[in-house]
Amino acid sequence: MQKLACPKCHLPLQLDGKSLKCENKHTYDIAKQGYINLLLNQDKACNLPGDNKESLLCRKHHLNKGYYDLIAQSVIDTIKEYRDETPMHLLDLGSGEGYYTYKFKQAFPNDDLYGLDISKDGVAMSTKYTKDICWIVGNSKNIPIQDHSLDFITALFTVVNVDELKRCLKEGGYVVHITANNHHLIEFKEVIYEEVKIKSDEFIRLPFETIISKDIKQTIHLENREDTLNLLKMTPHFYHIKKERRYVLDELEDFDVTIDIKLTLYKV
Ligand SMILES: [Zn+2]
Incomplete structure (x- = not known):
C-alpha cells in the first residue's frame, strides 16, 4: 500500500x-x-x-471456471514482455470481484499490486482471493494513488479517465487496455434481439503511443445452462431482453459463444 494517496488532498497515506x-x-x-x-x-x-451483487456473483462463477483465462493470460504475457527487473507497481482498474487481479498476483507474486473498484461488494468479495493485494474501493476518476508512481495500469472492459492514467503512471509507464470488438458475444445478441446491428468499429483509442494492438478471437463452449446464464447476466444484453422474448431464456442450454476482444498496450 506504499503508493496510496489521500482522495481528498492527494498526499501520501501512511499506515497508523x-x-x-x-x-x-x-x-x-x-x-x-x-x-x-x-x-x-x-x-x-x-x-x-x-x-450489483448478483451480477458480481455471476462474474465470479464464470471467471472461476476459467472461461476467460485466455484474456487474463494475454495481459500477463504482455506485462512479462514489457516490464523491467525492478519491483513493479501495478493497478488493476475496475477490478470487480477480483479474479483478474488475483491472476495477475499469481503471475507476479513479488510485485506491488492494487485492485480498485467503485463497488464495495465487489472489493469485499475480492479480499477472499488474497490479502496480498491492496484492495481499494474508489473512483477511477479520482484514483487514490500518488502521482507518477505506477509502472502498469490494467483496464479490462472498464471505462478509463485519460488524465488520471497520465497522473498515476510513471513517465514511460504502460496501460494494458482490453476492449470488446464488434463480434464479442455476438451469439447472445442473436438470441436476445430481433435484429442484430453490427456497429462499425466502436473502439476508442487512447491518446498515448500505441505499442501493441492485437485482436484475440476464440469460440468458447459454455458447458451447461448455468454457465450460459452466468455469462449472459454479466452483459447488458440480459437487462435489455424484451418481455415477449423472455421465453428464450428458458430454452438456453450449453452454448458456443465468440470472444472477440482487442488488447492494446499504450506507453504514456
Ligand atoms: Zn488528505
Whole structure:
C-alpha cells in the first residue's frame, strides 16, 4: 500500500494502527475484511455504485471456471514482455470481484499490486482471493494513488479517465487496455434481439503511443445452462431482453459463444 494517496488532498497515506492517514489528518479505516474504502461521498454516483451483487456473483462463477483465462493470460504475457527487473507497481482498474487481479498476483507474486473498484461488494468479495493485494474501493476518476508512481495500469472492459492514467503512471509507464470488438458475444445478441446491428468499429483509442494492438478471437463452449446464464447476466444484453422474448431464456442450454476482444498496450 506504499503508493496510496489521500482522495481528498492527494498526499501520501501512511499506515497508523488500523487506519490510514495523510499529513492533513484525513483518516480512512481499513475494513475488517482487509480492504480500504477511499471512495468519497461526492465521487459516488449513487448509494450503492457499481455492479450489483448478483451480477458480481455471476462474474465470479464464470471467471472461476476459467472461461476467460485466455484474456487474463494475454495481459500477463504482455506485462512479462514489457516490464523491467525492478519491483513493479501495478493497478488493476475496475477490478470487480477480483479474479483478474488475483491472476495477475499469481503471475507476479513479488510485485506491488492494487485492485480498485467503485463497488464495495465487489472489493469485499475480492479480499477472499488474497490479502496480498491492496484492495481499494474508489473512483477511477479520482484514483487514490500518488502521482507518477505506477509502472502498469490494467483496464479490462472498464471505462478509463485519460488524465488520471497520465497522473498515476510513471513517465514511460504502460496501460494494458482490453476492449470488446464488434463480434464479442455476438451469439447472445442473436438470441436476445430481433435484429442484430453490427456497429462499425466502436473502439476508442487512447491518446498515448500505441505499442501493441492485437485482436484475440476464440469460440468458447459454455458447458451447461448455468454457465450460459452466468455469462449472459454479466452483459447488458440480459437487462435489455424484451418481455415477449423472455421465453428464450428458458430454452438456453450449453452454448458456443465468440470472444472477440482487442488488447492494446499504450506507453504514456
Ligand atoms: Zn488528505
